[in-house]
Amino acid sequence: xxxxxxxxxxxxxxxxxxxxxxxxxxxxxxxxxxxxxxxxxxxxxxxxxxxxxxxxxxxxxxxxxxxxxxxxxxxxxxxxxxxxxxxxxxxxxxxxxxxxxxxxxxxxxxxxxxxxxxxxxxxxxxxxxxxxxxxxxxxxxxxxxxxxxxxxxxxxxxxxxxxxxxxxxxxxxxxxxxxxxxxxxxxxxxxxxxxxxxxxxxxxxxxxxxxxxxxxxxxxxxxxxxxxxxxxxxxxxxxxxxxxxxxxxxxxxxxxxxxxxxxxxxxxxxxxxxxxxxxxxxxxxxxxxxxxxxxxxxxx
Numbered sequence: 001x002x003x004x005x006x007x008x009x010x011x012x013x014x015x016x017x018x019x020x021x022x023x024x025x026x027x028x029x030x031x032x033x034x035x036x037x038x039x040x041x042x043x044x045x046x047x048x049x050x051x052x053x054x055x056x057x058x059x060x061x062x063x064x065x066x067x068x069x070x071x072x073x074x075x076x077x078x079x080x081x082x083x084x085x086x087x088x089x090x091x092x093x094x095x096x097x098x099x100x101x102x103x104x105x106x107x108x109x110x111x112x113x114x115x116x117x118x119x120x121x122x123x124x125x126x127x128x129x130x131x132x133x134x135x136x137x138x139x140x141x142x143x144x145x146x147x148x149x150x151x152x153x154x155x156x157x158x159x160x161x162x163x164x165x166x167x168x169x170x171x172x173x174x175x176x177x178x179x180x181x182x183x184x185x186x187x188x189x190x191x192x193x194x195x196x197x198x199x200x201x202x203x204x205x206x207x208x209x210x211x212x213x214x215x216x217x218x219x220x221x222x223x224x225x226x227x228x229x230x231x232x233x234x235x236x237x238x239x240x241x242x243x244x245x246x247x248x249x250x251x252x253x254x255x256x257x258x259x260x261x262x263x264x265x266x267x268x269x270x271x272x273x274x275x276x277x278x279x280x281x282x283x284x285x286x287x288x289x290x291x292x293x294x295x296x297x298x299x300x
Contacts, residue, residue, distance in 0.1 A: 064118025187245025
């Protein structure tokens with residue numbers, strides 16, 4: 001039998017990106033899927049795509065930060081499918097990227113509302129249904145930004161860090177009902193082919209090669225992990241965060257001669273350029289001579 005045969009799954013932010021890939025993966029493995037998204041046009045597109053693949057799916061439009069919308073979604077799923085077994089809190093928005101000095105309180109509150117309050121509300125209402133059915137699984141899609149940050153990402157990083165804490169708190173509160181709660185922290189995932197409308201990725205060789213795994217992630221990578229965590233095989237996993245990032249958070253990065261030289265060779269695509277640049281960087285006094293040799297040999 002399919003891994004998730006006859007289960008009912010709610011995926012927030014399921015109209016595009018990682019959420020859409022999760023909806024397709026769970027549905028293709030037998031789950032009946034409810035997509036919840038604020039974008040009505042994208043949501044209808046995605047649910048029709050799922051149905052054309054033979055997946056039993058519905059779309060509910062709403063805002064995860066509004067409790068009335070959340071309750072309406074859970075009630076509709078209960079009415080149509082009779083319960084909820086899997087909840088994937090995937091919906092999220094990013095920060096503006098403005099410097100801290102220029103960020104507004106409205107921006108902060110909106111990011112926290114969608115990325116943290118939304119998962120809280122959906123977990124609160126869906127878990128009641130799960131408890132009445134003898135158990136279930138809640139999966140929160142966080143981010144490696146919960147663990148490390150780029151500049152000017154305060155609201156986003158804080159929301160994802162809060163989501164990790166919410167995960168282990170929910171796991172403790174819901175354990176008596178046999179409800180497992182886990183979070184997943186993806187790194188760089190290119191969602192181009194799961195966008196609305198779909199588009200081709202625009203990635204460089206350096207984008208891929210800087211990852212220890214040798215490539216940027218795709219939504220299918222996260223969807224595969226979600227499928228496992230939502231299955232009976234993962235029944236002993238709860239209250240934890242799982243990083244899926246191609247090894248990037250384990251990689252120590254220092255700007256040294258090797259990184260600079262190899263990156264330049266990859267970006268420019270000239271064989272032998274890395275070795276030449278290393279010579280220049282290690283002994284700048286020989287730069288002119290090295291450049292002359294490169295020109296005469298046709299490397300540059």
